[in-house]
Structures are given as C-alpha cells and as structure tokens.
Amino acid sequence: MKVLVSVPAVVRRGEAFEVKAMAMHVMENGFRRDMDGKAVPRKILNHFTCRYNGEIVLDCDWHTPISANPYMSFAVKAVDSGTLTFEWIDDDGSIERHSAPITVT
Amino acid sequence: MTRLWPLPIFLAAIGAALAAEQPPxxxxxxATPGLRAMQADDFANPGMLWVAEGEALWDKKDGMGGTSCQSCHGALSSMAGIAYPRRDPRDPSRLMNLETRIEQCRVDRMGAPPFGYESRELLALTAAIRNQARGKxxxxxxxxxxxxxxxxxxxxxxxxxxxxxxxxxxxxxxxxxxxxxxxxxxxxxxxxxxxxxxxxxxxxxxxxxxxxxxxxxxxxxxxxxxxxxxxxxxxxxxxxxxxxxxxxx
Amino acid sequence: MTAPVDRRSLLAAAAALTAAGALSPAVALAQTASNATVMAVALRPVFGDKPIKPGKVQLKVPVVAENGSSVQVSVGMDGPEMPKRMVMVATANPQPLATEIRFGPRAARAEVTTRLRLARSQTIVAAAEMPDGTVWATSADVTITSGACIELGE
Incomplete structure (x- = not known):
C-alpha cells in the first residue's frame, strides 16, 4: 500500500509541528453493490496509530465514514530527535508501517 | 468525407467560432477553495499517492529483459519535455497517447505484459511522467x-x-x-x-x-x-x- | 389563477424575514433543543447514558460540500486541556461512528483534520471525554450538493 507522510526535517525543542499522513486505500464500506447486484464486502483500514520514539501521539479507530485514501493531519510536540512511526491496520489483518526521521534542535 | 461549404456559411461558422473563443x-x-487547497498541497492531494507509486514503478525492473523504464530513459525527470499524443513511428496512421505508448514500450521493449488501460499501475506511471512537467x-x-x-x-x-x-x-x-x-x-x-x-x-x-x-x-x-x-x-x-x-x- | 410563486422570491422573502430578526429567536431555540437531541442520540452508542454537555469542542466542517465522498472535517478543543478521547459521528450515515481518537503524551494539541464520506446532507457531531469523565460535544450541519451531470457508475 502506498502511503505519503509529511514530517518536517528539523524542529525546535518544545515546538508543536504538523504531521500529515495519507494512504492509498479504497475504504470499501460494505454498503455498495456491484453491477450484478451482489454486495461488495467491507474492506477498510480500521486503525491508525502514530508514535514518536515509541510514545503514542495518537491512536485512532476508523470506521466506514472515513473517506477513501484516508487523510489525517495533527499536531506533535517536539521532544527529542528520533523517529515518527505510522501504522495502518487493514480489515484483512495486514499492517502497513512507515517511519520518518526528525531532528530536534 | 470532405465537402466544400458555400462561402457565406463558412464565414458565418468562422465568425461564430471566433465569438465563442475565450482565453484558456x-x-x-x-474549483472551490477547498479543492484548490487540496490540489496545492502535495501531502493533502491524494493524486500524489499515484505519483509516488509511479515514481517507484519507473525504476522497477520487469519483463523478460529484466529492464525498467529507467534502464533506457534514465531519470524520470528527463520526461518533463515529452509531447503526447504523437503518431506511431512504425505506422503513422496510428495515433498514440502516453498511456498507449507506455503499454507498447512494456510489450515490445521490456517483454512485459501490458498493465491495462485504467489499471492502477498505468495511471500511476502516466501521472508520475506528466507530473514532471507540472507548472510548465x-x-x-x-x-x-x-x-x-x-x-x-x-x-x-x-x-x-x-x-x-x-x-x-x-x-x-x-x-x-x-x-x-x-x-x-x-x-x-x-x-x-x-x-x-x-x-x-x-x-x-x-x-x-x-x-x-x-x-x-x-x-x-x-x-x-x-x-x-x-x-x-x-x-x-x-x-x-x-x-x-x-x-x- | 393564483400568481405563480417562484423559488427566488421565496428565498428573498425568507432572507428578508431572517434579516429583520422576525424568525431568529424561535428558530435559534428550536435548533439548540434539536441539536442537543441529535448529539445525545449520536453519542449514546459511545458514551452510554452519560450526560452530554454542549461546548468546549470545536468542529469545522464546510457549510456546503460539492461531493459527499470526501468532506474535510477538523476537530479541536477550546483550550489546552487534553481529553481522554474524541469521537466524530456522521449522524445520517448507515454506520454513524466515524472515528475515535485517543491522544498520547506526544500530541501537542487535541486537534485533528480528516476527511469523511457522507451519505447525504447531515449533522456532524464531535465529542470529547475529559479526564474527569465529563463529555462535551458540539455539532455542525453540512449540505451535500449533487453534481451537474448524472454519472453512470460514478
């Protein structure tokens, strides 16, 4: 699964910085029918987590009203240089992980 | 089939066309401000997910020869100036756009199966190539x-x-x-x-x-x-x- | 035959009445009451019988969205207080609960922007459960317009 994440390369300690994360996913909500009238089974990303050096920034449950190619932006507090990690969990059990380095001055 | 139009009708048609002409x-x-903002930010524009996938596909080896787009064409950025559609050099009666050109390249040069029009991969590669000329x-x-x-x-x-x-x-x-x-x-x-x-x-x-x-x-x-x-x-x-x-x- | 009343003149009359304040107090009261009901109903599956207090939560949605498939929504708090969790509910969707967000120690603020897929025009509800157990909520209405051309299979 393709994901795109925006994290500033360098931030000042104590500052808040914005993070944006987007994943390529149809987020099939399970309510649609195909051309033959058969129900299209639900398949969404149901969980999204962002951690900063292992500590939780936010942890979300996603349900069917979340749009296709889900997008989230949020504010993180700069503490130490290290890594932001992102995790998306699919209904089929697969997990997509992504990480981005950050330098705190 | 072509046929000649009587001159007055022809002139009237030209006049109508000129009247309708607007700057592109x-x-x-x-678009609404919301859509414009979404397009302007590469990390909020979902289309960039396809561009990112296309960038990866550009370098991905595939087919019988084990080559990638990059093996022949070099950096993706070299695609900024390309012009499509164009005529097929081997059969000038046939028109090719970027999508059909990529498919031809895969089959004839790489010995790889075509992606299929409107497949995720072909859209991704087409978008990544077109994106090189963004703003120009x-x-x-x-x-x-x-x-x-x-x-x-x-x-x-x-x-x-x-x-x-x-x-x-x-x-x-x-x-x-x-x-x-x-x-x-x-x-x-x-x-x-x-x-x-x-x-x-x-x-x-x-x-x-x-x-x-x-x-x-x-x-x-x-x-x-x-x-x-x-x-x-x-x-x-x-x-x-x-x-x-x-x-x- | 009566004179035809067109939509434009009705709208103009409605606008004039609103501007004159003729309708506003009654409408505002009715709206507050109905919003409290909408919020209570929307949040019961998450917070049970806990009382829902209006306020503290900020919710930004477009008044009109050109397409229901991707409507940008932002939630936040009035002050620096960090809630235990926040939820967003799309009240007219077949499954209304959209997301539940738990903020950890590295969040700078309880603030998130995301995009929702909305089945139709509706009220969006956002709520925050505070560390003391109280639940605060706010709501906003979004109108989904339809496109110009009918698209087969979209």
Missing part, C-alpha cells in the same frame, strides 16, 4: 491533420441530448448547470483525482463520463477517436500549465 482557463479556476506548458506536436480530426469529434453533436463537446465547454463555459460551473473541459490536470471517483482516473475515462452524460455510446479507452480528441484538447489548452495530478469534483 484551467478547471482549477472553477506542455509541448504539443503540431500535427494539423490529427488536431483537425480531434476538433471534428469535439464539434460533432452526439447522443440522445444531441450535444457536442463545444456546446457545453466552449459556448457555455462559465455558465451554471445545477450547482456546478461548466468548465472549459481542459485536459491539463489529467490523470486527475476526482472526488466522485475517489481515485485517480484518465482523461479517456472522463470522456466516457461526458459521452454517457449526453446519452452517447462511449468509445473504448485508448481508442483512436479519443486520442485524436486528446490531441485537439492538448493543442487547445497549450498555454495552460500542466497540473497533474489535479483534484476535481
């Missing part, structure tokens, strides 16, 4: 015959509503149809991310939507008549900067 305006001009005017091959053929399609009334492309996107551009402003139908943002599609889609898929909307039988994706129309649209909007991947309703 991108679909972006008609795209080059158009000045092929009068092909452009004229595309314009003929553009001006031909069709379907149950008996409407030509020109009647909406030239004569009525800027007017309102229900809650939407009719755009000039420019092609500079394709492949584009449409909210209705909830994904990236090709210009030819958009043509099919228009054909369906006027009750006309859509042509197949990648068909010669659609490539000719694509060529005319590229020429008609040649002063506009490439926006791929644009975000539209």
């Amino acid at each position: 305006r991108s679909g972006l001009d008609y 005017q795209s080059s158009v091959v000045e092929d009068a015959a092909a452009i004229a053929e595309g314009e003929r399609y553009y001006r031909m009334r069709r379907g149950a509503f008996d409407l030509s492309c020109a009647q909406c996107h030239e004569e009525r551009a800027g007017k309102h149809l229900r809650d939407e402003t009719i755009s000039q139908g420019q092609s500079n943002g394709f492949p584009a991310y449409r909210l209705r599609w909830q994904g990236l889609g090709s210009l030819h898929r958009r043509f099919q939507v228009c054909n369906n909307a006027v009750g006309a039988e859509p042509s197949p994706l990648g068909s010669q008549e659609y490539i000719a129309l694509e060529w005319y649209l590229a020429w008609r909007g040649r002063s506009l900067p490439v926006e791929t991947p644009a975000v539209r309703q």
